Amino acid sequence: MTATVPGPARTFLGLPTAPRGVGHLRGDESFPDAARTALRDGQLRANLGHATSTIRGKRARVVAELPDWAELREAGRALKAATMARLDDHLEELERQVTARGGTVHWARDANEANEIVTRLVLATGASEVVKVKSMATQEIGLNEALEAVGLDVFETDLAELIVQLGEDKPSHILVPAIHKNRAEIREIFARTIPGVDPGLTDEPRQLAMAARAHLRERFLRARVAVSGANFGIAETGTLTVVESEGNGRMCLTLPETLITVMGIEKVVPTWRDLEVFLQLLPRSSTGERMNPYTSTWAGVTPGDGPQEFHLVLLDNGRTAVLADEVGREALHCIRCSACLNVCPVYERTGGHAYGSVYPGPIGAVLSPQLTGVEDNASLPYASSLCGACYEVCPVAIDIPSILVHLRSEHVEAQEKPNAEALAFRGLARAMSNPRLWHLAQRASRLGRLFARGRPTLPNALPPPISGWTRSRDLPTPPTSTFVESWTREHGR
C-alpha cells in the first residue's frame, strides 16, 4: 500500500502532483467501466435516487428562503478567488496566529509526509487508539491505513464513516459517505459487526443512530488523541472551524488531550468576518438546513477547556499544481458541500465509487485529475454530459463544466501520438473549416443510406464508435440532400 512507485506526474510548471501508491485519489478502472458495473445494481440506483431527490428538495427550499442568496454566492466566489491570489501570505499568517495561541503547525508536501507527521505525533502520546472526525483530507491521504500499519486502532466516529468502516466499504459521497446504503443494509452491517448490539435492532434510522451512539460513547470518553479535518482556517485569528451534525466532532475536538487537525492549504480564509458568508452558504447547500446542528471553532489551546496539545498539519498533495492552472484553480474554491453531487444526473445513476477517488461527482471529476495529473484520472473529465446543473447549485460558483472541458483539452494535448479519435477530429475540423470539403463530407455521410436499404433508420449493428449510440438508440437514415443544398438550389446563391 505504501510502496513507492515511479514519481508523480508533473504539470507544465513542474509542480508535483499527488504521489501514486498512497491515498485514495485513483481508481482501479476507468469511469465508463466502473459505471457499467454500478448501473446494473438496481438497489444502488434506488438508494441513490431516493437520497439525492430528498436532499435536492431540502436544499432548494432553504436556498429560496434567503433573499440575498445570489449576493452571498458571489461574495463566496470572490472571497475564494482573492484568497487564492495571496495564498502564501494567508498561510503564513495562519501559522503565526496558531503558533501564538499555543498550537504547533506542520507542513506536508504530500500524502506520505502528512501520514508520517500524524503517525509520529500519535505515537509520541503513547496512545494506542485514535478517534476521528469525518475528514476528506485524511481520506484523501489514506491516513487510517498509515496509522493501522503501525498498530494503532482507528475509530471513525461520523455515523456514515462508521457504516463504511464497519462494512469494510469505501465512501461514495463527500457529505454522506454511506449514501449508497439503505436502512436495511445498514441494519445488517450493524447487527453483524457491532459487539453486543441489541439483537432486536430494527432498520428505523433513530434506532440505528442510537446503536452508533452506544457503540462509540465509551471510545469518546477514553480517547486520548483525536484527528480531525477543518472546514475553514482563519488566517487573521488562527481560528479553526469544524462544521458537523452529530456531536461526534465536538467529542473529538473537546475530550482528548491531543488534537491533530489535517487541513488542505486551500481551506484558509483571510478574516473572521468571511465566515459570515461561508456559514450561510455551506449548511444550506450541503444538508439543506438553515444551520447545521454544531459548528465548533477554536484558536490554539484554551487552558481548562479542550485539548491542551494542538497540532495543525497543512497539506499540499497536489494542490499547488492545481493552483498553477489558471482555469483549473477554481476547483480549489470548493467548500465540500456536495450539492453538485446531489444534482448530478451522472452521479445519481453511477454513485460515487465509479469515480475511483474519495472526491466523486462533478467536483471530483475536476479535482481528482488535477491533484493526480490528468493522465492518472484521464476518464474523469469525460464523466459528464455538461448539463451544467452542478454550476447552477455551487455555492461558490465554480464553473465545473468549463473546467471539465478545459481538462479534456489538457488530456488530448498531452498525447504524444494521435489516436484514431484525434485523427478523426482533425479530419472533421479540416472539413468544417472549408465549405467545399464540408459539402463533400456531408455527401459522403449519405453513404449511410446504403446501410439503411430504404429503411427509415440505420441498422443496430454498426462499427464503433457509432455502435455506442446504436446499441440503445436508433439513428435516422441520412436524407438525400442537406438543407443548405436544397435551399441554394431553390434560391440560388
Place this chain on the structure above:
Amino acid sequence: MKVALFATCLVDTLTPTVARATATLLERLGHEVVVPTGQACCGQMHVNTGYRREAVPIVANHVRAFAGAEAIVAPSGSCVASIHHQQADVARRAGEHRLAADAAELAGRTYELSQFLVDVLGVTDVGAYYPHRVTYHPTCHSLRLLKVGDRPFRLLRAVRGLELVELPGAEQCCGFGGTFAVKNADTSTAMLTDKMANVLSTHAEVCTAGDASCLMHIGGGLSRLRAGTRTVHLAEILASTEEAVTPNQTTRPAMSV
C-alpha cells in the same frame, strides 16, 4: 428584417426539416431569410471533446460565413450557447485575438429561435396550429447557459389546438452530451431511460425541444422502443398551420427534402 439562418451541422446533415421549418416560420412572419452557403459548424463538438485547438479554424469559418449578417438565428440552444460562451474564448486561447473579437461581436447578433421570436421580434403567437398533445423538454444548454426561461412555453401556449402537458423531472439532462453519449454510452443510456419514462408518463404524442441533438437522442431511444411517442423540434410545431402541417417531421426520418 433580414435574418441569416444558421442551420447547424447536425440539423443540416441529419434533420434538414428543422432548418426548413425555421425558414418557413420566419418568412411567414414577414422576414427575409438568407442561408449563407459557407456555413458548417460552430465548433462545439470539438471544444467539448477536448479539441479546442482544432476548433479554431472551424470558428474562423463560422465567423467568415456570417460576416455582415444583421441577425443570425439557429434552431439549437446548444450551438448558440457555444457561440456565446466558447468561440471567443477558444480563439483568444490560441492567440487569435482578432478572431476572438469578431466572434464575440458576432455572438451579440446570434439568437436561439425562441429568444429571437420573443425578445427581438416581440411575438409569442406566431399563428401556428398543431392539434396534438405535446410535452416540452427544456434542454440543458437552453435552460442553464442561455436561460431561455419560459419563452418556449409562451410560444407553445399560443399554438392553436395544442395541448401542453408538463414533463416530470423536466430539468434533468436526457443524457446526450455530445460525445458523452458514445464515450459513456451506458450512463447516457441510463439517463435516457429515465427521461423516456418521464416522457411516456405524460401520454403525450409529441416530445418537443429547442435542440435537434437532444431530440435525436430522445427520439432515437423512443424509436428503438417502438414507443409511438415522437420527437418534433419546436420550430416544426411553430411552422405548422391549418394550411400546411409540416409534412416531414424529425422522427419521420427525412428520406427526402
Place this chain on the structure above:
Amino acid sequence: MSARDDVLSRIRQALGPDRTAPAEVARSYRGAGAHPATGAALMDLLVDRVEDYRATVLRCSPGDVAATVRAALDQGLGGGWAAGDVVVAPGLAQEWRPEGCDVDDDRPAVQLADRAASVTAVAVAIAETGTLVLDGSPACGRRALSLLPDCLVCVVTADQVVGGVPEGLARLDPLRPLTMVSGPSATSDIELERVEGVHGPRTLMVVLAG
C-alpha cells in the same frame, strides 16, 4: 529545503511573478444590522426556527427565569429529577440556578457524562437560523459541559438575540472556543433523512427571557 519553504515556494511559482491583485470583495448581501426583524418579531422568528429543529422553547419574563429553568428540566428530564442530576456553568447567574444543583469546576471533563442535564447561558442567539452560540465564558461554561449531559438547557435573554449570521459573528470573539448549537444533535446519514439525537445532547431546551 524544509517542507514549509517548499510548499510556500510552490505557491509563489504557481501564482507566477505577475500575479493579479485580488479584486475587492463586494459584500452586497445583507450584512450586520440589515435583518428586517426587530422586537417581538425577532423573538418570534427565533422561536420558530429553534422549534423547527425539534428543540423546545419556553418563554418567560426576565424575573421568571429560575422557575422556567425548573420547568424546562421537568420537561426535558421527565420530572422526578434530583438537583444533583443537574450541573450548571460556573458563571451562570445565581438566581437562575436550580437550588442545590451541581456547579461545574475543574474536574476531568469526562465526569460530566454522569450528569443528566446541564444549564448554561449563551453569548448570542441568531434568529434567522435558530442558532445559539456558547463562547466558553464562565456563564456558558467549558465546551464539554454543553456536550456530555443528555439534556441541555440554555437561557437566552432578549438583548442577546440578533437577526442574521453576520450580526451574530460580529458580536463574538474568534479567539474563544465557540460552539454554535442549532437544535439537538442530529444526523442525515441514513437515506439523507434527518434524525435527532446522536452523540450530543438529545434534548435541547431553550429558556427565552424577555
